[in-house]
Amino acid sequence: MDAMSQLGATGAGKLSGGGVSGLERTALRRVLDLLGKPPVEFVLWNGEVIGAGHDEPVARVWIRKRSVLPRLLFRPDLHFGEAYSSGDVEVEGDLVKLIQYAYPMEKRGAQRRLWDRLKPKLPVAEHDSLTHARSNIHHHYDIGNDFYRLWLDQDMVYTCAYFPTPEASLEEAQRGKMDYVCRKLRLRPGETVVEAGCGWGSLARYMARHYGVTVRAYNISREQIAYAREQANREGLDGKVEFIEEDYRAITGEYDAFVSVGMLEHVGKANYAELGTVIDRSLGPRGRGLLHSIGRDQPRPLNAWIERHIFPGAYPPALMEMLEVMDAGGLSVLDVENLRPHYARTLEHWLARYEASADQVEQMFDESFVRAWRFYLASSVASFHVGALQLFQVMFSRAGLNDAPWTRDHLYGRGFSNARH
Amino acid sequence: MDAMSQLGATGAGKLSGGGVSGLERTALRRVLDLLGKPPVEFVLWNGEVIGAGHDEPVARVWIRKRSVLPRLLFRPDLHFGEAYSSGDVEVEGDLVKLIQYAYPMEKRGAQRRLWDRLKPKLPVAEHDSLTHARSNIHHHYDIGNDFYRLWLDQDMVYTCAYFPTPEASLEEAQRGKMDYVCRKLRLRPGETVVEAGCGWGSLARYMARHYGVTVRAYNISREQIAYAREQANREGLDGKVEFIEEDYRAITGEYDAFVSVGMLEHVGKANYAELGTVIDRSLGPRGRGLLHSIGRDQPRPLNAWIERHIFPGAYPPALMEMLEVMDAGGLSVLDVENLRPHYARTLEHWLARYEASADQVEQMFDESFVRAWRFYLASSVASFHVGALQLFQVMFSRAGLNDAPWTRDHLYGRGFSNARH
Numbered sequence: 001m002d003a004m005s006q007l008g009a010t011g012a013g014k015l016s017g018g019g020v021s022g023l024e025r026t027a028l029r030r031v032l033d034l035l036g037k038p039p040v041e042f043v044l045w046n047g048e049v050i051g052a053g054h055d056e057p058v059a060r061v062w063i064r065k066r067s068v069l070p071r072l073l074f075r076p077d078l079h080f081g082e083a084y085s086s087g088d089v090e091v092e093g094d095l096v097k098l099i100q101y102a103y104p105m106e107k108r109g110a111q112r113r114l115w116d117r118l119k120p121k122l123p124v125a126e127h128d129s130l131t132h133a134r135s136n137i138h139h140h141y142d143i144g145n146d147f148y149r150l151w152l153d154q155d156m157v158y159t160c161a162y163f164p165t166p167e168a169s170l171e172e173a174q175r176g177k178m179d180y181v182c183r184k185l186r187l188r189p190g191e192t193v194v195e196a197g198c199g200w201g202s203l204a205r206y207m208a209r210h211y212g213v214t215v216r217a218y219n220i221s222r223e224q225i226a227y228a229r230e231q232a233n234r235e236g237l238d239g240k241v242e243f244i245e246e247d248y249r250a251i252t253g254e255y256d257a258f259v260s261v262g263m264l265e266h267v268g269k270a271n272y273a274e275l276g277t278v279i280d281r282s283l284g285p286r287g288r289g290l291l292h293s294i295g296r297d298q299p300r301p302l303n304a305w306i307e308r309h310i311f312p313g314a315y316p317p318a319l320m321e322m323l324e325v326m327d328a329g330g331l332s333v334l335d336v337e338n339l340r341p342h343y344a345r346t347l348e349h350w351l352a353r354y355e356a357s358a359d360q361v362e363q364m365f366d367e368s369f370v371r372a373w374r375f376y377l378a379s380s381v382a383s384f385h386v387g388a389l390q391l392f393q394v395m396f397s398r399a400g401l402n403d404a405p406w407t408r409d410h411l412y413g414r415g416f417s418n419a420r421h
Numbered sequence: 422m423d424a425m426s427q428l429g430a431t432g433a434g435k436l437s438g439g440g441v442s443g444l445e446r447t448a449l450r451r452v453l454d455l456l457g458k459p460p461v462e463f464v465l466w467n468g469e470v471i472g473a474g475h476d477e478p479v480a481r482v483w484i485r486k487r488s489v490l491p492r493l494l495f496r497p498d499l500h501f502g503e504a505y506s507s508g509d510v511e512v513e514g515d516l517v518k519l520i521q522y523a524y525p526m527e528k529r530g531a532q533r534r535l536w537d538r539l540k541p542k543l544p545v546a547e548h549d550s551l552t553h554a555r556s557n558i559h560h561h562y563d564i565g566n567d568f569y570r571l572w573l574d575q576d577m578v579y580t581c582a583y584f585p586t587p588e589a590s591l592e593e594a595q596r597g598k599m600d601y602v603c604r605k606l607r608l609r610p611g612e613t614v615v616e617a618g619c620g621w622g623s624l625a626r627y628m629a630r631h632y633g634v635t636v637r638a639y640n641i642s643r644e645q646i647a648y649a650r651e652q653a654n655r656e657g658l659d660g661k662v663e664f665i666e667e668d669y670r671a672i673t674g675e676y677d678a679f680v681s682v683g684m685l686e687h688v689g690k691a692n693y694a695e696l697g698t699v700i701d702r703s704l705g706p707r708g709r710g711l712l713h714s715i716g717r718d719q720p721r722p723l724n725a726w727i728e729r730h731i732f733p734g735a736y737p738p739a740l741m742e743m744l745e746v747m748d749a750g751g752l753s754v755l756d757v758e759n760l761r762p763h764y765a766r767t768l769e770h771w772l773a774r775y776e777a778s779a780d781q782v783e784q785m786f787d788e789s790f791v792r793a794w795r796f797y798l799a800s801s802v803a804s805f806h807v808g809a810l811q812l813f814q815v816m817f818s819r820a821g822l823n824d825a826p827w828t829r830d831h832l833y834g835r836g837f838s839n840a841r842h
Binding site (some may be wrong): 105162163164165166222263297298318319320323324326327331332333335336337340341385386387388390392398399401402404406407408409411412415 | 583
């Protein structure tokens with residue numbers, strides 16, 4: 001028996017009710033107070049319940065192992081996900097709402113000031129070498145096309161969709177997004193497009209098929225590129241779409257349009273200027289482009305658990321950081337749209353499909369993988385819902401061009417598609 | 422006769438044809454080369470013509486006084502405007518196109534790198550005190566409502582208009598802009614709006630009249646506020662619109678929406694964070710806003726002549742600088758639109774109306790005033806046309822709100838107005 005336990009046993013720590021100390025109880029009550037007394041209950045390892053007095057809690061958090069509590073209290077951003085994945089913490093009820101209730105902690109002034117002080121001292125995610133980039137990307141995107149097929153839409157689009165209405169299906173909304181991007185880019189038949197970070201190639205194929213352009217698309221995920229090529233071949237798009245297993249830095253040639261959907265999150269702030277230079281050298285004299293990325297209202301590090309377990313090396317930039325790309329490329333920003341609610345909706349679809357396939361995922365991997373990815377998807381819904389994350393589409397062109405449409409009217413009110421067929 | 426002239430007389434400077442030296446001639450030819458041999462001719466004080474060999478030049482620049490040439494060559498950004506205002510330089514032909522031809526000088530890589538090196542050493546326009554702000558604003562906006570009435574639209578709107586089509590009239594386009602701003606702000610009857618920098622009050626009155634909101638509008642230009650109040654009274658808007666002769670820093674109260682059209686240019690970069698704080702404290706929990714300002718693709722000092730003679734203390738920020746306001750206010754950016762071509766068009770209308778009233782302006786002031794303001798309007802058309810200046814409308818809201826329309830569709834395709842009557 002160590003000194004602390006002795007103290008507890010003799011009264012100062014007020015151990016009671018099957019091993020819950022007064023300090024533990026007070027700390028959890030304090031958490032509920034800080035969060036504004038949400039309809040959430042903690043159920044402790046001994047069955048004791050600590051709640052904010054709601055009759056019907058939206059979520060019940062079972063803390064099954066006493067030893068995880070200190071970590072949960074001091075670095076919830078990192079350790080809640082870990083304890084949830086291992087099963088030391090179980091959540092009964094609505095996981096998304098639970099995480100949403102936890103967000104006020106991040107928003108509080110004191111916490112915000114703490115971030116601001118810590119920021120310069122935090123380790124910067126490593127992106128400087130292509131080797132790092134490849135291993136970071138491999139970690140997430142090469143875990144198996146079969147896995148992603150279980151819960152993405154049928155076109156395998158793993159980025160924020162664009163819902164004409166909130167009730168649209170995920171399939172409709174992903175095509176809606178691809179078409180919206182094409183309209184924003186003002187693609188015309190015969191033009192050339194370069195895509196940086198093309199995922200499974202759905203946008204590249206969509207542009208070629210529906211807008212008559214020739215596309216060269218880059219990606220360093222081997223599994224994705226293999227799928228993209230096979231699919232293009234099956235759709236008879238050989239010669240219209242070329243997939244290249246290379247980093248955006250390897251882009252060569254000159255194009256009418258540059259597009260990147262969901263890659264900037266993996267580029268790393270230190271490389272934004274270089275990306276701007278790549279765009280600059282890739283665009284013809286009348287070139288324009290679109291950068292689509294998860295972002296932030298203000299610069300903040302990515303959630304520690306996500307960075308460690310789901311997206312190593314990822315960083316969602318604030319809009320002002322994102323603009324460093326355009327600045328370095330000498331480009332002119334024409335239009336910025338924040339599609340945050342669309343990403344919350346997209347993730348709700350993914351989460352629902354994922355849950356429906358959880359048994360298959362467990363057969364492919366194991367239970368802790370199932371739990372980790374559930375937690376990642378649920379916390380992402382919550383992050384976009386409460387506004388901890390944003391989704392920016394930035395349209396740009398070479399400086400000083402005068403050939404853009406006079407208003408944004410052409411983007412709307414035409415059944416959400418300008419596709420030729 | 423000094424040493425230089427003696428050199429000239431003895432051949433090294435190659436004085437000829439009534440007093441034009443070889444150096445002067447070479448320098449002007451070099452300027453035309455640097456600009457890509459535009460259809461422009463110089464006519465020198467002795468009648469000698471230096472051109473790039475075009476049969477029909479678009480503009481002919483008469484340099485009437487030999488002594489202005491060195492200044493024109495070394496600081497054209499400052500001295501061309503001065504020499505034009507004084508009449509030492511005269512322009513025959515298209516003044517706007519002439520200035521457009523001169524822009525490649527600013528865009529050249531070497532020049533750009535020079536700016537970047539000079540930037541930290543350039544004096545920063547003074548904005549730190551309210552006294553400075555008042556005197557800067559007085560300089561431009563208090564020179565007489567009668568003067569502005571000669572060439573603005575009938576609603577006296579002195580900011581970028583929004584043209585449904587390029588052919589729309591200025592009156593239509595200014596109302597189009599006011600309505601567009603109201604739609605972007607999603608104004609509903611009974612709501613409250615605070616406006617920072619309200620000019621002659623046209624937007625405040627438009628919002629109150631057509632969208633049923635109550636507006637409190639701030640401005641430190643005495644003449645503008647007097648006009649705004651008189652006009653509101655005439656239109657029966659007392660009690661719906663209140664005009665306050667104060668700086669944005671004096672804003673008190675809580676509002677549903679914050680709007681500022683064409684004030685940020687005068688705020689000064691050092692005060693962006695403070696403006697963000699003012700917006701933050703002025704917005705209710707569901708608050709949203711719009712900031713409309715001249716901007717830049719990249720941070721650059723304002724043209725020296727404009728800053729000295731037309732807009733003391735003004736600074737058009739790069740978009741990334743503009744976002745410092747939102748960052749400091751903890752606000753979320755929803756939408757950014759670059760309306761650059763609309764400002765070029767607006768300025769073309771102003772310049773045409775101004776020219777038509779030049780005689781009246783000369784009666785009010787004098788010839789050099791007429792010339793200075795012509796040069797300011799013409800160079801502004803050119804700046805927006807070539808993309809040296811941008812016009813950004815930034816929509817924002819309190820972070821994490823989920824009540825915005827699902828898409829931007831509602832802004833378009835309804836005859837460009839949601840006004841109630």
